[in-house]
Amino acid sequence: MWRGEPVDIALSVLAAWKVVDQxxxxxxxxxxxTAGSYGASYEQLGAVWGITRQGARKKWPAAVxxxxxxxxxxxxxxxxxxxxxxxxAWTWTATAADGTRSDRAAAPTKEEAAALAGxxxxxxxx
Numbered sequence: 185m186w187r188g189e190p191v192d193i194a195l196s197v198l199a200a201w202k203v204v205d206q207x208x209x210x211x212x213x214x215x216x217x218t219a220g221s222y223g224a225s226y227e228q229l230g231a232v233w234g235i236t237r238q239g240a241r242k243k244w245p246a247a248v249x250x251x252x253x254x255x256x257x258x259x260x261x262x263x264x265x266x267x268x269x270x271x272x273a274w275t276w277t278a279t280a281a282d283g284t285r286s287d288r289a290a291a292p293t294k295e296e297a298a299a300l301a302g303x304x305x306x307x308x309x310x
Contacts, residue, residue, distance in 0.1 A: 210283070213244055214262075217279070220247035221259040246279065258298065261309035265301035267294060276301040280308030 216229050226248050230240035240247075249257065249266065256267040262281030267274055273290040274297035280286075286304050291297035 213247075213283075214281070216240075216244040216247040217264065218259075218262075220244070220249070221257065221264045224248065256294070256298075258301070260302050261305045263305040263308065265298070265305060267297045267301065269294070273297075278304050280305050281310045282308045284308045 212233075219229060224247075225237075226240045227237040229244065229247060230237045233240060233243070235243065254269045258265050258267070263279055265276055265278040267276045270290070273292055274294045275288050275290050276286070276297040277288050278286045278301045286301070289297075289300060291300055
């Protein structure tokens with residue numbers, strides 16, 4: 185039996201549901217990003233969620249990426265990196281499992297870019 189004013193009890197329950205709602209949104213975003221990193225399309229994500237392809241793109245804008253030619257997108261430690269060739273170096277960005285995003289950085293070789301991105305993803309694993 186809860187003690188207190190009904191309005192205070194109802195507001196406490198509402199506050200608890202807000203925390204649950206935020207966590208569910210975070211977890212669905214992670215799941216959509218994971219599915220996208222394995223090749224799922226926005227059409228597939230939308231079908232699973234019961235929304236349109238456009239709705240899925242709006243809900244999870246970073247879940248599906250279209251790599252440029254030569255780009256590699258390894259998934260490590262629950263996150264994903266993107267390695268791209270440029271004129272004289274390789275650039276990399278990453279989104280870690282904890283949601284942290286890296287700034288674009290450059291490395292002289294693809295292997296060094298992969299190592300730096302992998303270290304970033306490991307540091308921000310959940």
